[in-house]
Amino acid sequence: MNLNKLFFLALVIVALLPTGCKKGFFETVPDNLITVDGVFTNRGQTERWLAGLYSSVQDPWLTSGGLQFHITTDEADISNWENPAMNSGALAATSINITTGGYYEKIRLANIFLENIDKNQEILALNNGEEIIKRYKGEAQFLRAYYHWVLMKQFGPIEIAPLKSGSPNDDYQIPRSSWDECVAFVMKEMEEAKQNLPANNFTVGTSDVDPARTGRINQIVVSAVQAQILLFHASPLYNGNVELGDFKNMDGKQLINQTYDAGRWAKAAAAAKAAIDLAEANGKKLFRVNDADPFRAAFLSCRNLYWDGWKDEGIWLRVTNSSGPYEYSAAPRSIQGTPWNGIALVQELVDDFRMKDGSEIGGSGYNENTYTNTANPYYVSGTNTMYTNREPRFYVDVTFNGSVTPAVAKAGANNARVEFFLTGNSGKAGETRNWPKTGYTSRKNIHPTFSFSPYVYLARPAMLIRLAELYLIYAEALNESDPGNPDVLKYLNAVRTRGGIPALTGGTQVQLRTQIRRERRIELCMENGARYFDVRRWKVPQEEGFVQGGSYTGMNIEAGSILSDPAFHQRKIAFSRAVWQRKYYFYPYPQEEMDRNKQLVQFPGY
Structure with missing residues (x-):
């Protein structure tokens, strides 16, 4: 074996090591590796190599380090367990909690795959062998x-x-x-990959969707990711951003375009519409549950989406994922087995959920000083009225003081509800760190049958992209490129009404921009870092309603001995973070990468 093959073999062994206890298509390790040539003469080893290329696809429910994009924005806090350096102001090239190496290793391994896959005579000898090779090449090129x-x-x-x-x-x-060069590169690569891929994950030689290929790349996935890319490309952070005029290479090359191009929004809108049309032509639709009560139908549609709705709405899926650990990290201690009760939502997010009529909180139907004497499937009698009459997604996404316990409750009448006041069943008293600093926890994607001990978990794919997100991408890009186009309201309202909010009947470009941004805030909360990237690409991290850093609020978790205790239901600062700095638009390149590559410039401020 020559030096190069030994070098690449070492890379393969390191890069394809499993990252967790579960194995599946996304965590597969080639076994009995002898040489690179040996891998690509054997069908099983070749397919394991391809499977390994998928292993760094991001897990949207990963809790160990994976919540970083939620806990460094105005969504959530887990500082009893973990607090990234960005939050303290200590973020630097030497203290970064994310790396580049794993992705560049996968890129290199994709290169090796693409250079060698055509040599596999065992696959070529199969029926449709050439088509299989073509598809595998498309997957690898897309992943690269x-x-x-x-x-x-x-x-x-x-x-x-x-x-x-x-x-x-x-x-x-x-x-x-x-x-701009980076965008052109990835778009070209993805477009080439698309030509080698089927529209959907069909069983070879048929037009039937193959469940065994769930999560594998197809044209629907590629088109959706391209729409995301072009949305970013059109956004203020990347489109004529003179604030970053000092971000240059050593030779003076400008890295962020300084001239605004309005045409980028039209390209993003066209890409999003093409992705929607392709997805819907292949059976994708917004997931809905029917119920005689429209409010209940909206609640079930949004709640059950994460375990029943992925077949309808999911565009790109990750079969193996960390929704189980997320579930027991977020779930309140009133659930059987005493989960960890620590993924806290901030008051600022809680307040952005609307009333059930679609209005903002603070109107005549909103009161923080009274308590309801009625109960329903979402909260119990004695709950503060700031939590009553809210939109359905509020009860899907937020666990609050007085909310019905979201999964299998412990024995005892009080455990049918969640108590975040000091001495309550999920309060701070007697606990070292398993309590939310804000008096709220994340409720999204907690299954009703979940139990921590005995452990009961319903396995389900995670959605990396779903149709509702494509609708919102299209509505945003179209509102910027062609304000007044009826499709803006059509696609925005499709998401709103599925969520139980009345349809909008009109609005100016600015008004609809506000509504679209709020809709992304609510519909995509705690999903795939959407909020983190949104506030950055919009360049609004210091504007009211989007402020990043500083103080975040919650209820007074240091007080309260009964559910309706006014002492608990007082807003107070729950924790503080470093104030926003311009450098937080991007992470710094890790110092080891800077040390290896002397041509790299660091993002200004680090």
Whole structure:
């Protein structure tokens, strides 16, 4: 075996090591590796290599480090357990909690796959063997581009990796490409990959969807990701952003375009509509549950989406995921087995959920000083009226003081409800760290049959992209490029009404921009870091309603001995973070990457 093969074999063994206790298509390790050539003459080993390329696809419910995009924005807090350096102001190239290496390793492994897959005579000899090879190449090429895209979202303009496997002696001193060059690169790669992929994950030789290929890349997935990319590309952070005029390479090359291009919004709208049309032509639709009570129908549609609705609405799925650990990290201690009760939602997010008539809180139907004497499936008698008559998604996403316990309750009458006041069943008293600093926890994606001990968990795929997000991408891009186009209201209202909110009948561009941004805030909360990236790409992290950093509020968790105790229901500062700094638009490149690649420039401020 020559030096290059030994080098790549070592990379493969390291890069494809499993990252968790569960194994599936996304966590697969080639076994009995002898040489790279040996892998690509064997069908099973070749397919394991391809499976390994999927293993770094982000897990949207990962709790260990994976909540970083939710706990560094105005959504959530887990500072009893973990508090990233961005929150304390200590974020630096030497204290970053995310890395680039794993993605660049996967990119390199995709190169090796694409260079060798055509050699596999065992696959070629199969019926439709050439079609299988073609599909595998499309998947690998897409993943190679996708990992570049993940890096771009986190680090901004990046170094584009060579599209060949290379050798240890090659020159890897590569400067950042400009943002526009990065976008052009990933879009081109994805478009080429799309030509080798089926529209949907059909069983080979048929038009039937193959459940065994759930989560594998197809044209629907590629089109959806392209729509996301073009939405970012059109947004203020990347489109004529003179505030970042000092972000340049060593040779003076500008990395963020300084001239606004309004046409980018039209391209994003067209890409989103094409993705929607392709998805719907292949059976995708907004998931809905029928019920005689419209409010209950909206509640069940939004709640059950995460375990019953993925077949209808899911565009890109991750079969193996961490929804189980997320579930017991978020669930209140009133649930059987005493879960960890610690993914706290901030008051600022709680307040952004509307009343059930679609109005903002604070109107005549909202009161923080009274308590209801009625109960329903969402809260018990004695609950503060600030939590009553809210929109259905409020009861899907937020666990509050007096809410009905979201899963299998412990024995005892009081455990049928959640108590976050000091001495309550999920309060701070007697606990070292398993309590929410704000008096709220995340409720989304907690299954009604969940129990921590005995452990009862319903396995389900996680949705990396879903149709509702495509609707909101289209509505946003169209409102910016063609205000007044009836499709803006059509697609925005489709998401609103599924969520139980009345349809809008009109509005100016500015008014609809506000409504679209609020809809993303609510519909996509705690999903895939949407809020984190939204406030950055919109360039609003210091504007009212979007403020990043500083003090965040909640209820007074240090007080209260009964459910209706006014002492608990007082707003107070729950925790504080470092104030917003411009450098937080992007993460710094890790110091080890800067040390390896002397052509890299760091993002200004680090």
